[in-house]
């Protein structure tokens with residue numbers, strides 16, 4: 681496991697000042713490399729739209745291409761198990777939880793009526809595909825979210841600047857970002873900033889090879905998950921160490 685660091689890259693702390701916190705679907709925080717990759721995709725998509733060209737969406741059947749992020753790379757297991765040198769979000773000044781909101785949804789009978797020529801007399805709200813739902817939404821309530829990374833601070837700042845909300849249910853006002861701040865940490869340990877949260881626990885998914893020779897690091901155990909964006913893509917799943925929670 682070694683870090684591949686291009687010229688101009690350095691350890692840094694990225695801090696998002698949050699209006700109220702963030703909603704998420706998994707127990708750990710939002711990945712910085714995932715945020716940067718989706719921003720690059722959005723920009724490319726917008727350019728394609730402006731040029732009247734098609735932009736191919738992710739497909740579960742094809743291996744997604746790795747985008748060029750302004751981050752160093754950790755070679756991980758030395759084969760396909762490499763990852764970007766950046767952690768998942770770590771809450772600062774957190775209001776102890778758990779905080780769970782619930783949202784509900786029910787099908788619009790009038791809209792179903794317009795879409796179907798043969799609507800049954802009763803579309804059940806209690807069972808079947810069109811039943812109404814009540815879903816939990818776990819929230820992290822905090823003042824700041826913090827990521828550590830090794831990369832190009834100016835390029836990272838430029839990609840993050842237009843992002844005004846992160847996480848789940850952004851349209852409902854969750855995950856509103858008030859400002860982004862990047863602090864260069866020239867003297868910091870590069871391996872640590874590529875892997876660990878400020879409290880010294882594992883701060884991202886990593887192949888077990890990353891944690892050989894570094895002593896005791898608290899992790900979230902082993903599991904099947906992605907190492908790089910798009911994290912949820914089936915082709916990205918592998919046996920990894922999970923971030924501590």
Ligand SMILES: [Zn+2]
Pocket residue numbers: 681754755756763875886887890
């Ligand atoms: Zn690593």
